[in-house]
Amino acid sequence: MCGIVGILGNAPVAERLIDSLKRLEYRGYDSAGIATLEGGRLTRLRAAGKLKNLEAEAAAHPLAGVIGIGHTRWATHGGPTERNAHPHVAGRVAVVHNGIIENFRELKDALIAGGAVFESDTDTEVIAHLLSVALAAGETPQDALAKTLKRLRGAFALAILIEGEEDLLLAARRGSPLAVGLGKGETYLGSDAIALAPFTNRIVYLEEGDWAVLDRKGVTIFDAEDRPVARPLKVLQSSALLVEKGNYRHFMAKEIAEQPDVIGHTLAYYLDLAEGRAKAPEGLDFAAVERVSIAACGTAYYAGLVGKYWFERLARLPVDIDVASEFRYREVPLKPGGLSIFISQSGETADTLASLRYCREAGQRIAAVVNVPTSTIARESDVVLPTLAGPEIGVASTKAFTCQLSVLASLAVAAARARGTIDAAEEKRLVEALAEVPRLVSQALALEHEIAEIGRRIHKASDVLYLGRGTSYPIALEGALKLKELSYIHAEGYAAGELKHGPIALIDESVPVVVVAPFDSLFEKTASNMQEVAARGGRIILVTDEEGLAHAGLTPAETILLPKMPPEIAPIVYAIPVQFLAYHTAVVNGTDVDQPRNLAKSVTVE
Template structure:
């Protein structure tokens, strides 16, 4: 979740760019840089490490330009060095970028064949070269950016400067957030409103696929098809900037939509997309090859993340896994395998039952690792290795982006474990890393189904009971779907393994009980399809979440369909989480419940 800021100003902008980047430090970063236009010529300063290093460099070598862009980077493709720091420059073009360009390899090969010379290891540099090549062919800056955007695959936010265009700043977003700030004779771009707060209180939140052309005197916004678009201007409440909902009705809605961005950030922290490898956690503090057993302990949603992790670790690394609800594990006095690793998952890092279980394992001689969203939390401090999720602040009580980031971490760890234990060869590791690199884009595609899901929710919201079914790695997502619906809408819901349908839950099936079936077209699909037949035969109202092939082979006509993009089986749990979040959210909205603070629930459970 890199930080982006841009200014088309009336006076030198370097100091304000630095100030804005400081306000984005909470997002995390490992290098930083700024570029400005000085008399129409690009000049940049970049430094690895903290912003103070960049600040010192600019103090020694000032930047005087009145238009500029700045960036704080989380390394994805290439090490966190000066040469890989943003902004990246190719000819007359400077670019800062948040996200992952999935198809950068073929684009880079094409550009090199055309004579381009690359200076970094990043995916971002291809964007600058593409724009530069299109400009060289005679396109206008606007045309060059539009052409380049049409060729990029992935999730991204961009800010672009072009030499000789002192009164021009272009921004674009797909998957990652970007906001436009309206000033007095100047304009701004920022990753979020916090970056722009000192400069303006008038903000436009760009929508998915939007791109914006900024001049000192004003702005133009275009949608994903290139047509002019009007977007609402939001006046910020300056006393609430740190918890600003933007143009969303609820924090939960905002946090659902932040997932492409935070997933990019989290995955980039644990995977090297340039080499197609998973980084060993904690610089090798965990020796996966020597582990006899892994135990995972968590509560609620985090426990379901752990259950998905069990499938991944056992399938990809052949590592035996035990998983427990922390509130039970702490009391059953479980025997612990000598030399084992105990992994604890907690969004807050303060969950009382999870912390007590951690201390039990500590006394039992286990190595302690924790996946947490708050690196200063008690669980993190008491662990041998704290593994951050990098989801950023999550205000909604019902976890959304923290859950998918937990899944992203677990998937990355499972790939690292599989390679370390010799179960994955180099090609398999690279294929899995490439698949995980597609997650932010696929999550954006899933978010595009929001209108369909809202309509389904409005047709269902008055029901009293809902069943969720999933088989294999989809089973924990069924459990999570049922939990989300209960938490938010107060509708009774239960999640089951699809194969358990005939062992009891089938007694509940009638025309009044919707059955949400999570069934991508995978190696287990035919068995799940048989369970759907059983539901259909009893008049059940099936809500099928599947892909095109799954719909074609379902053998029934579902009452409702949420048609997902096709994807590798390994990443399905992360992406298929999005529609179950949106379904629960919109059913709760239709029922008028308090979405962000459901009754009787707390964000962090610090008592038994």
């Protein structure tokens, strides 16, 4: 969740670029840089660490350019060093980039074979080289960008400065957000409107797949098919520029859409994507751990339940998990020296905090998966494992949940490698699979319209059942929780194998049954459960992939088709459709999506 800013100004922009980057510091970063054009030539400054280091560089080496781009980076490919800081330059091109380029290795190998020389360890530099090659071949900047975008695989946002083009900024969005600001004779670019607040309140948000050409008169936007498109202009109130919904009806919708960006940010914190390795968090020696205890509440509990599957399957590490409100009163016998993990978005959840203190007294090592690193749970833990989701305003957790899953998946891979249950090749495969998640989540987000239509068709249901097996079972639980807390429709999630042990009595033609079933080793069993539902007239909403649909043995009433993916990462991606289904059903029902009745964002009392 790095930060991007760009300014096409009428006066030197370096100071304003740095000031805008300061407004994005909440997103987290470990290096920063800016680039400007002076007399048509590229100049740049970069520094590792905080923005004060970049400010010192700017004071020592002032930049006079009136057009520029800036970036705060959270390391993904390559360490947090000055040479890996953005902007990256190749030939006439300077690029800043949020996200992950999944196919950067093959692109880099091809560029090196063609004579390119790389200066950094980042995936971003391949973009600068691809653009430089296209420009050298006589392409216009616009054509060079359109051509380059078609070669990139991943989720990303880009801002591009080209030497000799003093009235031009290029931008592109696929998965990561970008906003264009329109001023008087000036144009601006930012990761969100917060960065642009000092300059303008007239904002145009790029939509998924868009790329844009900015000059001082305004912006021309193209869609993923390179067709010119018009995007609505938003005039924001000054208060909205502090915490704003942007081009979204609700905060929850915005937070669902932010997931490719924040998941990529979180994964980069725990994985070395360039080397294909999981980073073992300092203070956690998984090789010495015999058993893990996990406690959490609500959505965080379901994240922990998925984590249990991952730890046990990959690392062969036994995991006990409990709802924190039960854990604290069960007087669980704990062996001193064990590891206890607590998951909380706010870091202030009363029951989770009480469980943490119980484990502390029992001599456990405490790790906290939290979204607020200054919270009480974080302060009272031995090891803090941040989720890096950014502020989550909607009461119903969405991006915090998928970031919690991203943390737990990364930890499970690190634990497996430390315990010798996987080798280096399998570790690399799993890390590469996780690197695909932001792109796959972006593809899942593209299904919003058809999921919204399903929401309109089920909104009058009195009861909805959710079924899943393996890691899909917690996603079924999460889907049911989201539906009932947002739309106030009664919903229950079950392990699919439990269907005949009671829930099947509820099924008739009036009951939608949401089946979360990627095509994996458990799919055949789940398909049998679907046949049982169909025999009783249940209306099946199948969330699967093309192969799953082909092997379902029936025609569901509704189908949500996701891309094929490795089964280990499916829970993160499959969370998106159940979020959308709950959201759009609630919108049709007219409930308060961001603040459902009787609920609070942080439960700080019993």
